[in-house]
Amino acid sequence: xxxxxxxxxxxxxxxxxxxxxxxxxxxxxxxxxxxxxxxxxxxxxxxxxxxxxxxxxxxxxxxxxxxxxxxxxxxxxxxxxxxxxxxxxxxxxxxxxxxxxxxxxxxxxxxxxxxxxxxxxxxxxxxxxxxxxxxxxxxxxxxxxxxxxxxxxxxxxxxxxxxxxxxxxxxxxxxx
Amino acid sequence: xxxxxxxxxxxxxxxxxxxxxxxxxxxxxxxxxxxxxxxxxxxxxxxxxxxxxxxxxxxxxxxxxxxxxxxxxxxxxxxxxxxxxxxxxxxxxxxxxxxxxxxxxxxxxxxxxxxxxxxxxxxxxxxxxxxxxxxxxxxxxxxxxxxxxxxxxxxxxxxxxxxxxxxxxxxxxxxxxxxxxxxxxxxxxxxxxxxxxxxxxxxxxxxxxxxxxxxxxxxxxxxxxxxxxxxxxxxxxxxxxxxxxxxxxxxxxxxxxxxxxxxxxxxxxxxxxxxxxxxxxxxxxxxxxxxxxxxxxxxxxxxxxxxxxxxxxxxxxxxxxxxxxxxxxxxxxxxxxxxxxxxxxxxxxxxxxxxxxxxxxxxxxxxxxxxxxxxxxxxxxxxxxxxxxxxxxxxxxxxxxxxxxxxxxxxxxxxxxxxxxxxxxxxxxxxxxxxxxxxxxxxxxxxxxxxxxxxxxxxxxxxxxxxxxxxxxxxxxxxxxxxxxxxxxxxxxxxxxxxxxxxxxxxxxxxxxxxxxxxxxxxxxxxxxxxxxxxxxxxxxxxxxxxxxxxxxxxxxxxxxxxxxxxxxxxxxxxxxxxxxxxxxxxxxxxxxxxxxxxxx
Numbered sequence: 051x052x053x054x055x056x057x058x059x060x061x062x063x064x065x066x067x068x069x070x071x072x073x074x075x076x077x078x079x080x081x082x083x084x085x086x087x088x089x090x091x092x093x094x095x096x097x098x099x100x101x102x103x104x105x106x107x108x109x110x111x112x113x114x115x116x117x118x119x120x121x122x123x124x125x126x127x128x129x130x131x132x133x134x135x136x137x138x139x140x141x142x143x144x145x146x147x148x149x150x151x152x153x154x155x156x157x158x159x160x161x162x163x164x165x166x167x168x169x170x171x172x173x174x175x176x177x178x179x180x181x182x183x184x185x186x187x188x189x190x191x192x193x194x195x196x197x198x199x200x201x202x203x204x205x206x207x208x209x210x211x212x213x214x215x216x217x218x219x220x221x222x223x224x225x226x
Numbered sequence: 227x228x229x230x231x232x233x234x235x236x237x238x239x240x241x242x243x244x245x246x247x248x249x250x251x252x253x254x255x256x257x258x259x260x261x262x263x264x265x266x267x268x269x270x271x272x273x274x275x276x277x278x279x280x281x282x283x284x285x286x287x288x289x290x291x292x293x294x295x296x297x298x299x300x301x302x303x304x305x306x307x308x309x310x311x312x313x314x315x316x317x318x319x320x321x322x323x324x325x326x327x328x329x330x331x332x333x334x335x336x337x338x339x340x341x342x343x344x345x346x347x348x349x350x351x352x353x354x355x356x357x358x359x360x361x362x363x364x365x366x367x368x369x370x371x372x373x374x375x376x377x378x379x380x381x382x383x384x385x386x387x388x389x390x391x392x393x394x395x396x397x398x399x400x401x402x403x404x405x406x407x408x409x410x411x412x413x414x415x416x417x418x419x420x421x422x423x424x425x426x427x428x429x430x431x432x433x434x435x436x437x438x439x440x441x442x443x444x445x446x447x448x449x450x451x452x453x454x455x456x457x458x459x460x461x462x463x464x465x466x467x468x469x470x471x472x473x474x475x476x477x478x479x480x481x482x483x484x485x486x487x488x489x490x491x492x493x494x495x496x497x498x499x500x501x502x503x504x505x506x507x508x509x510x511x512x513x514x515x516x517x518x519x520x521x522x523x524x525x526x527x528x529x530x531x532x533x534x535x536x537x538x539x540x541x542x543x544x545x546x547x548x549x550x551x552x553x554x555x556x557x558x559x560x561x562x563x564x565x566x567x568x569x570x571x572x573x574x575x576x577x578x579x580x581x582x583x584x585x586x587x588x589x590x591x592x593x594x595x596x597x598x599x600x601x602x603x604x605x606x607x608x609x610x611x612x613x614x615x616x617x618x619x620x621x622x623x624x625x626x627x628x629x630x631x632x633x634x635x636x637x638x639x640x641x642x643x644x645x646x647x648x649x650x651x652x653x654x655x656x657x658x659x660x661x662x663x664x665x666x667x668x669x670x671x672x673x674x675x676x677x678x679x680x681x682x683x684x685x686x687x688x689x690x691x692x693x694x695x696x697x698x699x700x701x702x703x704x705x706x707x708x709x710x711x712x713x714x715x716x717x718x719x720x721x722x723x724x725x726x727x728x729x730x731x732x733x734x735x736x737x738x739x740x741x742x743x744x745x746x747x748x749x750x751x752x753x754x755x756x757x758x759x760x761x762x763x764x765x766x767x768x769x770x771x772x773x774x775x776x777x778x779x780x781x782x783x784x785x786x787x788x789x790x791x792x793x794x795x796x797x798x799x800x801x802x803x804x805x806x807x808x809x810x811x812x813x814x815x816x817x818x819x820x821x822x823x824x825x826x827x
């Protein structure tokens with residue numbers, strides 16, 4: 051606290067003193083907490099964590115370096131078995147629904163139409179109540195169209211929404 | 227000079243029953259104590275701090291301090307009259323002094339200096355050694371403080387009973403012994419199997435590669451499925467389960483067929499077999515580990531999954547994470563039906579999906595007015611994390627870490643201006659932080675009997691065998707009617723220690739990191755390794771929200787592979803570290819084997 055003769059201290063000085071004391075106190079708080087953590091060995095993983103950070107930074111620098119482009123440019127020559135693969139998979143598959151022969155790379159769009167899935171169709175099926183509850187966390191904001199039956203490369207991945215205040219937004223599964 | 231208005235209850239000369247501390251607190255280094263403290267302890271009996279509980283003043287959810295009588299009494303140093311940020315009171319005579327005059331206190335009591343060497347920080351309830359001029363730590367002192375805190379803070383009754391620290395208590399751990407077949411078993415094996423083609427081909431064109439690596443054909447925008455399948459196929463406990471024939475698809479289907487003929491539940495379905503994703507997964511394992519290396523088309527799996535997913539309000543997913551959850555859910559549902567009764571997913575007894583991925587989350591809601599805490603436990607199959615931008619290093623250990631980081635940054639000079647990047651551990655810190663619930667979310671406090679502002683904090687009560695972290699990179703805003711993808715880089719470690727996020731650690735930090743055994747501390751001394759995890763798979767998403775691609779990186783025998791639909795290529799560690807992680811899979815480094823419940827003849 052300040053010296054006994056407070057009458058001679060101006061208000062700005064008093065405010066300054068108070069502020070400094072508060073600041074000192076906060077600094078000691080943090081120092082005390084960190085001292086305890088260090089002394090009791092509660093931060094024993096510090097070095098490993100920093101090593102991981104360093105390795106990641108190094109990795110990013112390596113990848114960003116244009117002279118290392120061979121690995122990073124995503125163009126494949128052969129795979130680990132020495133094979134190559136066409137852009138559209140050409141294996142012939144038999145549809146489980148209609149038994150027709152379909153090219154693998156076009157199997158999903160065929161199956162979607164074949165099974166009658168998609169926006170136009172709703173399959174009537176028994177739904178267990180547990181299944182319904184299980185998905186209450188994320189279906190409220192799904193505005194995305196279901197699986198597109200075009201063969202373009204566009205997709206619409208649905209991520210889980212960041213719902214504030216939702217107790218289960220952390221991804222926990224509520225099991226009944 | 228100021229009156230000593232502190233009542234320090236130190237039992238001198240009396241032998242008090244020491245507060246017996248349970249085993250199982252984390253391994254503390256011995257550097258917490260000092261010779262002066264040891265000497266004082268030997269002088270005054272087995273537990274000099276036992277009565278200290280009465281001296282401690284506690285604020286709800288606040289820090290412990292030493293009580294002043296009367297409260298708010300202004301206290302100053304007996305020597306200089308100052309009241310700087312630190313004031314100490316001798317634990318023996320309650321004399322108050324500042325840190326400048328602390329060393330002279332034992333000297334001033336020349337008759338018995340060793341009794342006057344230890345003091346307590348009045349505002350922080352920390353021990354200070356006047357001889358060493360340093361803060362020191364004592365197990366019994368900390369216990370007294372924690373007990374005072376728990377007595378003052380009304381701890382609410384736990385709404386859900388904590389899950390049995392389970393099977394670790396009921397079943398003892400056993401030494402792992404690798405299995406080798408006996409003579410009878412050898413005959414059985416040889417007679418009922420055919421060897422797979424040898425990896426060590428004499429043919430020079432035969433590459434020497436890992437078992438279990440096989441490309442998956444893209445069936446038309448199905449990379450979301452392929453990426454998750456690759457991760458599952460190489461999830462060690464899951465792989466071991468299926469390769470050990472624990473779910474034999476032939477037996478399962480045969481059993482189903484007999485069920486089907488009895489009931490007519492499957493209307494209009496050409497296939498008479500019941501849906502079982504575990505069987506389809508079993509088929510995938512067989513194919514992937516068969517030794518063939520031409521890519522597989524997971525058509526049957528897609529078909530089965532669509533049949534399963536369509537039962538859930540026709541919620542077709544194209545997000546890898548949703549697919550992952552959906553598949554595990556499908557496995558659970560089927561196995562649950564088989565077992566007949568509903569088993570708790572938390573223990574993992576219900577199905578292999580939960581056995582591998584399910585952990586238990588603890589949620590504490592604390593009343594800010596009285597400290598009343600309400601605790602609930604929920605199983606979780608993965609942890610979805612908000613991508614917190616620019617958190618930098620872990621907030622748990624505050625400034626020490628950031629100091630080191632800044633030092634290294636200055637030295638290396640290679641870091642970007644913004645040295646703080648987002649990290650997985652930073653996201654986990656954020657996940658387990660004490661969160662002030664908004665004033666519109668007041669929680670009804672059973673002690674206060676009114677709605678009060680509260681703090682909520684999550685922690686991990688039980689770690690799963692395999693931890694899957696999902697990074698929320700896709701943001702959907704119903705209000706703005708738009709969605710976007712967050713491309714920000716996230717650093718993730720290859721080796722991860724989850725202990726700071728355990729309930730015991732979170733509780734401990736809530737009580738100021740005191741030396742005390744908190745709920746959840748494992749009784750087993752070898753517990754530390756059960757919180758260490760190793761990265762084995764990373765699913766990445768590149769591209770835009772509506773035009774993107776999933777790829778999985780797998781670690782097999784310390785070598786990383788990139789699984790891009792049909793293309794399996796070898797990549798360096800750097801590629802993986804620099805990748806944009808969307809889902810990261812970690813497995814416990816040390817898997818413990820429990821004694822079998824079955825009697826083996």
